[in-house]
Amino acid sequence: MSEKLPPKEEFSEWYHELIQRAEIMDVRYPVKGLYVWYPFGFKIRRSVYSILREIMDREHEEVYFPALIPETELGKEGEHIKGFEDEVYWVTHGGKDELDVKLALRPTSETAMYPMFKLWIRSHADLPLKVYQIVNTFRYETKHTRPLIRLREITSFKEAHTVHSTFEEAEEQVKKAVGYYKEFYERLAIPCIICKRPEWDKFPGAVYTIAFDAVMPDGRTLQVGTVHNLGDNFAKTFEITYETVNGEHSFAYQTCYGISERCIAALISIHGDDLGLVLPFEVSPVQIVVIPVLYKGKEEEVLRVCREISEELKRYRVFVDEGEERPGAKYYKWELKGAAIRIEVGPREVEENTVVVSFRDERRKFKVKRDEISSKIEEWAKEMRKRMYTKAVEEMAKRIKMCKDLEKLVEWVGKGVALTYLCRSERCGEELDKVGSVLGEVLEIPLSVESKGKCVICGEEGRLVAVAKTY
């Protein structure tokens, strides 16, 4: 028997407790901002990232670049280094000797990759180049660190980097990347706001940045994905050129886009409830849990049926919980851990050739004929994902409010996301950014709203923007 979780309304406490109790991360590692993946958490990571890999593998190749970047490369792109210099960890010594050239622990890998891209790319035939890697990155965060959300070591940064011969082609790639990320988050049943970040908040060195934001239960947003068009900024710095068909030399155009384990923070936070994790079937470490209801004298028969069911469903991640606890305790335990489908088998079910089934998101119980289970799983999984997505959109809608005047907006930001209109002037943008973070011009949002209106600051023609407190 273990204690209840704090209610989800107390989001911060709920999140922190759940992360530990469900055995996702151990927060006790003795360095601030670094956390340990438990085996259970790591299984979630693995299935989430295998979706991401599957999507990436369609047109990218996986690579691995070193974690250490020489100061001379990291510092080459002026804007880029300005954006990261306060957060870089430096390796300054090799044993007792001080290094001639300090080595940075990658905060991101542009400056590790692009000097090599210069060597890899000679002619138009080498383009486009599309690669990705899933690696750890380091950032010396000074604000509150939080498991999966704000880390000093991001353990699971999926970063893709592409190189093209024209700006238009890079532009196309950005669109594709946005499409991939949409698909990824749809499979996790997580609705996102897709925005074009304002100038002052774009990726350092990029022409522009498109970002995916999830809305957390406390109304703050979590940036869970970014797509950058780098133009030829980095190509000029790192001399990435190619020979055209005509024999001329031209700078290449680049994009990069990334997703980190924040996607798992969103997954947990958006779907979870007062009892714990609710995970889509596809990513649940235990997709189906079978609970035997044992009575003295009838154990053997019930266990035999449970094991048969498990064998029949072995193409999924099934677990028969034969532990000593009573059934009720097991229900709570597997609800905490987000087992998607629960199957209960007791003497009654054995007698009738049925089982009791319960879905983690709904929690109602119903009887199913034993020989029908196997053929229904896919359908159940699909419906469950759909229900979860619909519910997530509804919850999101509750936390987003159209605020056409500034007073309302000021009042709402902090409780949730405000939608409003903003003209393109820098002054109005900065003014609005004082209220909360301007996420940028809204490109897509799973709600219906007018895309144009009057600027909330000056009253001129403006575009739809989102403003929120962010993680």
Add this chain to the structure above:
RNA sequence: GGGGCCGUGGGGUAGCCUGGUGAUCCUCCCGGCUUUGGGAGCCGGUGACCCGAGUUCAAAUCUCGGCGGCCCCA
């Protein structure tokens, strides 16, 4: 950047103000008995005062420093 609060078994806590008892309670964990259709009960057991210095006959308790955590404001 500025301010405040707090570090006690694996987790959560009482004790600290006013120094001295076998360091409290819940939970987890281990062993046993008994039970099992939504967090069972009883018995027994393991396990802790963040680190360093100082004050003192005596420090979880007071002082200083370090490290770590949390919160508020900009």
